[in-house]
Amino acid sequence: MLRKTFLFLGLLLAPAIAAAGKGPDRHRQVDALFAPWSGKTTPGCAVGISRDGVLDYARGYGMANLEHDVPITPRSSFLIASISKQFTAFSIGLLAQEGKLSLDDDIRKHLPEMPDHGKTITVAHLLHHTNGLREQGQLLNLAGWRGDDVYTEADILWALTRQRGVNFEPGAEVVYGNAAYTLLGVIVRRVSGRSLRAFADERIFKPLGMTDTRFRDDHTELVPRRAWAYSAREGGGWRSSVPNVDHYGATGLFTTVGDLLKWEQNLIDARVGGQALNAMLQTSGSLNDGTATGYGGGLRLGDYRGLRTVGHDGMDGGYRTEALLFPDQRLAIVALCNGSTLVPADLTRKVAEVYLGDRMKTVMPPAVKLPEAELSVLAGNYWSPLTDEVVRLEVKDGALRQVGVPTAFVPIGDGAFRPGESMHVWRFSAPTAGSPRTLSIKDAWPTFRDFTPVTAPLPVTSVLATFAGLYRSDEVDATYTVRVADGKLAIRWPRRDEVVLDAVGGDRFVGSLGAVTFTRAASGGIDGLTISSRRLRRLRAERLGVAEAPKATATVDPR
Secondary structure (H helix, E strand, O other): OHHHHHHHHHHHHHHHHHHOOOOOHHHHHHHHHOHHHOOOOOOOEEEEEEEOOEEEEEEEEOEEEOOOOEEOOOOOEEEOHHHHHHHHHHHHHHHHHOOOOOOOOEHHHOOOOOOOOOOOOEHHHHHHOOOOOOOHHHHHHHOOOOOOOOEEHHHHHHHHOOOOOOOOOOOOOOOOOOHHHHHHHHHHHHHHOOOHHHHHHHHHHOOOOOOOOEEOOOOOOOOOOEOOOEEEOOOOOEEEOOOOEEOOOOOOEEEOHHHHHHHHHHHHHOOOOHHHHHHHHOOOOEOOOOOEOOEOOOOEEEEEOOEEEEEEEEEEOOEEEEEEEEOOOOEEEEEEEOEOOOOHHHHHHHHHHHHHHHHOOOOOOOOOOOOHHHHHOOOEEEEOOOOOOEEEEEEEOOEEEEOOOOOEEEEEEOOEEEEOOOOOEEEEOOOEOOEOOOEEEEOOOOOOEEEEEOOOOOOOHHHHHHHOEEEEEOOOOEEEEEEEEOOEEEEEOOOOOOEEEEEEEOOEEEEOOEEEEEEEOOOOOEEEEEEEEOOEEEEEEEEOOOOOOOOOOOOOOOO
């Protein structure tokens, strides 16, 4: 009880202490990190830091509501987006402890409406993102939902139960996605007989004294002290960016930095749930070949500069959030932000350096210099046979970059690059006789994705006309119209704006919806198309009408 009292008093008094200049030097260093977001004309963040379970600092920076001049405080409530997943996983773990389900259960035991994809998808596959299910938001977008539409649990189930394909065989890969955790939320309700909201409130939030925390299952519900969310407007300024969702499990939790620090402490002392459940949440899943995924139960398991970390980030609408725990040093850092251009994952790690910098190692691979001529030979279009993704690279302002992405690639030697200051690795192989240069990408997950150069020539305008037509996908109940507009292909479907497709070679194109690949019948005529991205592979649409043989040969457009 005494600890709770100190925590509450700390939350109330921290801003005043900082304003009076009485905080220790480390607090002033934290303030400096968030200084760009501390004004009255921008969104910002609430930040909370605890050491050994005791609040060390909490403060708000920037505005919770730009229209009404409401500042962010430590008691401001934020949608924490994907940080919600660990509470869904914890609820599943509680039910497993009670013998009401098993992590080895086929999900169709609890979700009989899900299609049989030929291989068993288990509850554990959902927890660890090794399930292969297509991304729910992208499915609904391709079915015609707009960004400001209300997305419901029923809508997501409608889309998932229509799917005839998956991204990969369960356990073969790890690909982060939201569909799994929406389904886990449904499983909690069906197994326990109570909504995830009611279950988590009774079994997690009330026992931990998280009185400002709740899953929101109705987007019209009023949330006390809510921080509104914003995204950057082209040309300057901000616009409202609050997601309209009536589903939860993958997202949907509103909380404050003070409440979230109570939960972070539970990840250490396991006061609620016990050590066995705590260990389950913090144990990595594994692939069929035994490779550890680095993802537990709604938690990313990693390290930062040589120190073990447990945490998660979140992104939904204009909300950007991060909860980061250094369990061995008993340091927890929470940053809840309400502007789309903020990167709390970077900020929390800079805060960690203030507190733990003397214990950290320098692990960032050093940059090496490469002449622009060597960079130029790496530019071009690359395609992944595994995922059907297309990556486009260019040399701009003296650096290798992804087309449309500002982050420069930093060469680190032996054909490898890192994007900016991240630890991701993009590695190019040297071409050999009979084999072209290839690209392998390793991001936050343990395995590389291999890409090969797209060598097919770009189609000329007369060839583009052969792709035009209507294409139907029953999996999302949508018909797509492909036409030639201003010398490029464009695709449109009901209720969505037309998307321009850039040719990358042969039958492959890219646009804001991902990679679009046209397929051909044995006659050579185009009989359909597939749409692919990182979290959704080869969603097929059949061409309506008889496939026609190509009318011209694809050659490089001389323009």
